[in-house]
Amino acid sequence: DAGITQSPRHKVTETGTPVTLRCHQTENHRYMYWYRQDPGHGLRLIHYSYGVKDTDKGEVSDGYSVSRSKTEDFLLTLESATSSQTSVYFCAISEGDRVNTEAFFGQGTRLTVV
């Protein structure tokens, strides 16, 4: 299994509080991604990173920010959590080259905003 660790795995937080989710990889992959998954939807891309300090928005980036100061860590921050951000969040990594293109996913973080 690819070395991807998401923390925390479960979190309950109150509306209006800041929340940071961490994704840590041991594979030295260039690309890292944050997705959310809600009932009735597939995975939706929030933000992704193509290198240290290089990030870009995905499909549903409003209300989220990210940072990548080291190759191995990609942080997702909800500056002021809302109930609509209750979801399961998945981190993914990929090498980002034309030969090895598969992505590997973490086990997910279940976030509940009350």
Next chain:
Amino acid sequence: DAKTTQPNSMESNEEEPVHLPCNHSTISGTDYIHWYRQLPSQGPEYVIHGLTSNVNNRMASLAIAEDRKSSTLILHRATLRDAAVYYCILLSGTYKYIFGTGTRLKVLA
């Protein structure tokens, strides 16, 4: 990013082959076709990918139409452990994996 279209759900009997279709009529010449599956309560896992030619691996086969506007994931003998949501994705040079809603495969014992 080009989109894909998949049936919402399919059923198969155990130990029979399963053909999961995907339409991607707006695919560009350099887009890879990827398939992932998501077992209950888990993150997605890679199944197979291809560009133009058919591909086989230990999990499945991928058949790509000659015009590349559609593809089919083939599970040769479905087992109960293959019950999952299967996603077909087009991967461009931006390396953004954009998921649709996928096909929920139910395997009947």
